Amino acid sequence: MCGIAGVVSQNPVNQLIYDALLLLQHRGQDAAGIATNQGNKFYMHKANGLVRDVFRTRNMRSLLGNMGIGQCRYPTAGSSSEEEAQPFYVNAPFGITLAHNGNLTNWEQLKIEMFRNDRRHINTNSDSEVLLNVLAHEIQQATLGYSLDPAALFKAVASLHRRVRGSYAVVAQIAGFGLLAFRDPYGIRPLCLGVNETDAGTEYLVASESVALEGLGFRFVRDVIPGEAIFIDVDGNMTSQQCADNPVLNPCAFEFVYLARPDSVIDGASVYHSRLKMGEYLADKIKREFSTGDIDVVMPIPDSARPSTIELALKLNLDYREGFIKNRYIGRTFLMPGQAIRRKSVRQKLNAIGSEFKGKSVLLVDDSIVRGTTSREIVQMARDAGARRVIFASAAPPVKFPNVYGIDMPTRSELIAYGRTDEEVCREITADALVYQDLDALKRSISDANPSIRQFEASCFDGNYVTGDISRDYLDRIEYARGNPEPANDDMVRSQLNLSLAPAD
Ligand SMILES: O=P(O)(O)OC[C@H]1O[C@H](OP(=O)(O)OP(=O)(O)O)[C@H](O)[C@@H]1O
Ligand SMILES: NC(=O)CC[C@H](N)C(=O)O
Numbered sequence: 001m002c003g004i005a006g007v008v009s010q011n012p013v014n015q016l017i018y019d020a021l022l023l024l025q026h027r028g029q030d031a032a033g034i035a036t037n038q039g040n041k042f043y044m045h046k047a048n049g050l051v052r053d054v055f056r057t058r059n060m061r062s063l064l065g066n067m068g069i070g071q072c073r074y075p076t077a078g079s080s081s082e083e084e085a086q087p088f089y090v091n092a093p094f095g096i097t098l099a100h101n102g103n104l105t106n107w108e109q110l111k112i113e114m115f116r117n118d119r120r121h122i123n124t125n126s127d128s129e130v131l132l133n134v135l136a137h138e139i140q141q142a143t144l145g146y147s148l149d150p151a152a153l154f155k156a157v158a159s160l161h162r163r164v165r166g167s168y169a170v171v172a173q174i175a176g177f178g179l180l181a182f183r184d185p186y187g188i189r190p191l192c193l194g195v196n197e198t199d200a201g202t203e204y205l206v207a208s209e210s211v212a213l214e215g216l217g218f219r220f221v222r223d224v225i226p227g228e229a230i231f232i233d234v235d236g237n238m239t240s241q242q243c244a245d246n247p248v249l250n251p252c253a254f255e256f257v258y259l260a261r262p263d264s265v266i267d268g269a270s271v272y273h274s275r276l277k278m279g280e281y282l283a284d285k286i287k288r289e290f291s292t293g294d295i296d297v298v299m300p301i302p303d304s305a306r307p308s309t310i311e312l313a314l315k316l317n318l319d320y321r322e323g324f325i326k327n328r329y330i331g332r333t334f335l336m337p338g339q340a341i342r343r344k345s346v347r348q349k350l351n352a353i354g355s356e357f358k359g360k361s362v363l364l365v366d367d368s369i370v371r372g373t374t375s376r377e378i379v380q381m382a383r384d385a386g387a388r389r390v391i392f393a394s395a396a397p398p399v400k401f402p403n404v405y406g407i408d409m410p411t412r413s414e415l416i417a418y419g420r421t422d423e424e425v426c427r428e429i430t431a432d433a434l435v436y437q438d439l440d441a442l443k444r445s446i447s448d449a450n451p452s453i454r455q456f457e458a459s460c461f462d463g464n465y466v467t468g469d470i471s472r473d474y475l476d477r478i479e480y481a482r483g484n485p486e487p488a489n490d491d492m493v494r495s496q497l498n499l500s501l502a503p504a505d
């Protein structure tokens with residue numbers, strides 16, 4: 001996942017986008033970028049690092065104009081190299097910049113197709129650069145012999161939906177014309193729209209999460225509907241259209257478990273309330289399966305597990321204590337690239353308060369167990385601090401399958417629950433007992449917050465990939481690519497696929 005934001009205003013937007021990215025920083029810590037537009041010109045700055053480190057005053061000063069987009073990146077495809085930081089720019093047609101949250105599952109095929117049929121060169125291994133070029137190509141087709149207008153853009157998005165697979169929430173700007181935002185037909189990644197009335201006129205902000213709108217004083221208008229495209233011209237006129245044939249909302253369940261901020265509302269469901277519900281349902285399961293009489297205290301693994309743990313302790317009528325203190329200057333460890341740095345960061349990030357553990361039977365609650373990096377270290381820290389018994393609970397079910405829609409868990413072997421029973425995971429993390437949320441209960445937690453959400457993208461828990469194009473072979477291939485990080489040479493790919501440089505008939 002990444003954080004994306006796009007603004008059309010009647011005032012300079014550089015600071016506004018910077019502030020939006022700060023509010024979305026939890027979605028991506030690897031790189032950040034902003035592209036603004038003034039007249040017919042784009043101004044762009046992007047680099048690896050946190051938002052506050054990427055933009056110095058001199059960079060901010062050079063980001064001119066009343067329209068702009070920004071992204072904070074957590075890489076899924078390609079690598080974390082700086083050239084894959086977003087937004088991306090393409091000069092034809094009209095000049096377009098784009099920022100993307102999600103992951104395309106057919107980007108390699110598209111990259112080759114684009115070269116062969118559309119004569120487009122893509123310079124990185126980023127799926128988002130492919131997405132931009134598909135959009136550019138479709139806009140070019142939709143405007144051949146016609147003028148550039150919102151209808152042509154909507155037609156282009158409709159063609160894009162037919163061509164690309166995977167997840168994509170997108171903000172793009174067309175130089176001197178306006179801001180285009182759209183969401184894939186399953187609505188896997190979130191995107192919402194806000195408005196702010198100023199003396200100079202109406203300004204619009206499209207962002208990954210509602211927390212960015214609220215934090216900047218915008219009024220939440222609505223979510224972008226799956227498959228829908230919204231266009232706001234540079235004068236602040238907004239139009240929208242459904243561009244997908246069969247849109248059906250399947251929001252990513254993991255957004256509610258971990259990715260999103262609890263104070264955001266996604267697709268009408270409060271993330272905070274769904275996390276409280278996760279705690280309630282997990283408490284029910286613990287009551288059914290354990291004798292709680294032997295538990296002295298319940299503790300969250302900060303930060304993401306707090307809302308669930310508070311509710312869980314309340315339901316179990318047990319003391320809630322903060323036994324681990326987090327160093328607020330260390331980022332989210334799950335988002336960090338590489339296992340060694342993740343493990344080290346857990347120890348640097350969390351420290352135990354010894355007196356809360358001495359001689360006690362503790363129930364530790366985390367939102368999820370993915371690679372097991374956090375839980376393994378935490379159980380040991382609890383024991384080192386003198387805990388008599390350590391029970392571990394996860395507010396999400398076991399993560400057993402790779403995610404191909406924008407969360408960096410692409411290989412089965414990295415996942416601690418892959419090929420292991422709950423008892424085996426319990427042994428791996430060296431806990432005395434382990435309890436996982438049931439998938440049904442997780443889904444209910446989110447539906448309780450908005451009953452109209454009935455289907456989910458929950459593939460990391462159940463292996464059911466909603467886009468329907470994920471084969472075993474595909475999963476094997478991304479796993480292989482992970483273990484052999486050399487980017488595939490285009491010539492080699494072409495010869496393997498038996499493609500020539502000649503255009504298709
Ligand atoms: O099993 P693992 O691979 O360790 O991943 C799961 C852990 O990673 C996340 O925490 P993180 O430190 O990223 O962020 P947080 O402070 O928001 O909880 C998540 O909340 C779990 O604690
Ligand atoms: N996590 C994301 O949304 C990543 C966006 C895009 N796939 C990238 O790798 O940069």
Ligand SMILES: [Mg+2]
Pocket residue numbers: 301302303304305366367374
């Ligand atoms: Mg955590």
